[in-house]
Amino acid sequence: MTTAMHVRVRITPWDDPDFVRAFEEAQGAVQVAGLPDAIAGPEVQRLLRATGYPDATVLVERTVDEALRHASRWVVRRDA
Numbered sequence: 001m002t003t004a005m006h007v008r009v010r011i012t013p014w015d016d017p018d019f020v021r022a023f024e025e026a027q028g029a030v031q032v033a034g035l036p037d038a039i040a041g042p043e044v045q046r047l048l049r050a051t052g053y054p055d056a057t058v059l060v061e062r063t064v065d066e067a068l069r070h071a072s073r074w075v076v077r078r079d080a
Contacts, residue, residue, distance in 0.1 A: 006071040007040075012078065019078045022051050037067070041074055048076075055080045 007027075011020055026047035030040050041060035048056035057080050062072035 006069070008071075008073045009076060010074070011076045016078060019053065022048055022053060023076055026051070037070060037072070041072070044074075044076075053078055
């Protein structure tokens with residue numbers, strides 16, 4: 001049984017449609033793979049870097065309460 005993760009995302013730059021699309025595709029691939037919460041963010045970062053954004057970073061922030069609710073906040077940057 002896979003538990004759904006709830007993620008609030010802030011993307012910088014948000015007005016780069018190609019980067020936003022690459023992020024959405026990477027996040028979708030991670031969701032389809034059913035990866036555990038602990039490695040979802042790093043895997044999205046790896047996929048972004050592999051698809052042409054070598055400086056992309058995904059910072060995963062979450063409190064204990066958020067972890068228990070399977071929620072987190074991601075700060076996604078194209079350029080470190």
